[in-house]
Amino acid sequence: MKKIVAFLTFMLAFSSSLFASDNTLWQKSTLNEIIERGTLRVGMEAGYMPFEMTNKRGDIVGFDVDIARQMAKAMGVKLELVNTAWDGIIPALLTGKFDIIMSGMTLTPQRNLQINFAQPYIVVGQTILLRKGLEGEIKSYKDLNNKKYTVATKLGTTGEQATKRYLSKSDIRLFETEADGALEVANGKADAFVYDLPFNAIYSSQNPGKLTHLDTAFTHEPLAWGIRKGDPDFENWLNNFMRQIRGDGTYDKIYGKWFESSDWQKTLN
Template structure:
């Protein structure tokens, strides 16, 4: 009887340990492994993009580097298409999403988000033939206009919501969407304000016009699996810490005030 009791107790302890290991969050797992794996689509200037050496750089990339340093681990990027970010997280291909992802109600049903690290909004880039014809997003809501956006983004959702009467087409990358407008095959491109602002500074896009006033409100945040509250707690405290110690402002100025980094990607 005693032997059976201790056997049952041992089995219970083993089961408890297995449950605790299964419930280990992204941060705990990264510390255990020594590597923080982050899923990203490195095509969102200036948040995450590849330089001439193929390295992922950008504002969000620097935030994640600082986060990894604070954890005492190495940062490992897992590049995927934007539409594969949430499926990849749910399939445990990486620990978290760091890819300029906007917090939406639909996405929040599938994963948890950290506190926002920046607020952006959608803006519009126009072909120069629309000068004097289009002054707001409402003006583009007509069947004669061809509107480009990027697959799986809130820009694509905004296009459906605000200019649903127009001819909508979504492209795999923002760069391709802009090229379509530059070439005249599309009339306008909808995307996040910081990206569009940087795109206008590139010589090949200098003729484009911009509706610079954002017409949506979009907080960007890091995405984690549902129920990973310990990791969310740690990340939110990290974001608060770097906001207080000047790290956030320094990195923000590096990517949004200075333009020296443009030479690294062109």
């Protein structure tokens, strides 16, 4: 009998310890902080069509923004968008400037060493914008791997990584923004621009006759939301939120607005 009592006492103490540990983990969770604060702070760099952009009124709009609004609504809190330069977006997350990165970020092993990611919400890949006159000469990214070609891409992105990996023999030029890199090609100052398919497709449609879009992606890149490490409650909630909006049609509705229609382009500068 004494052994049974001792065992039950041990189990009760062990369970209480686990409960206390779980409760402490929850109290430190970003999700708990968001609810107590009453605001979801989302970090993004407004310049990646159609994920996050600035319209004529100066508001940040886009696919990620609409998803973020649904996220805040599901949490019962307000939404705050924190526009952040790309090269500082992970450090800003780690120092608590915002709660989550929702900015078309590719999930890579290198980034995953610094932060955690929720399950990918969309998959894209790198494609190529060619300057006018190279349509018959360049058929794929492989044809650009030559020192006679100048290839532009955005600094600190998977576009830069792909360019250096697959087009290392070309003259590579790095730009702070995707708009600056693409404009270099449209103006005939560079031969090609390497970047994500959605941006390149939209930029090409906005600049007819100035360049050619080689729209077959040559990389596989899952985009995901970035959060700080050691936060299983927040990660669990985000994954379940994505399952919910995919299941109830919300995701498809937002996707159709930004990827299957061009009406939003009229609202941009």
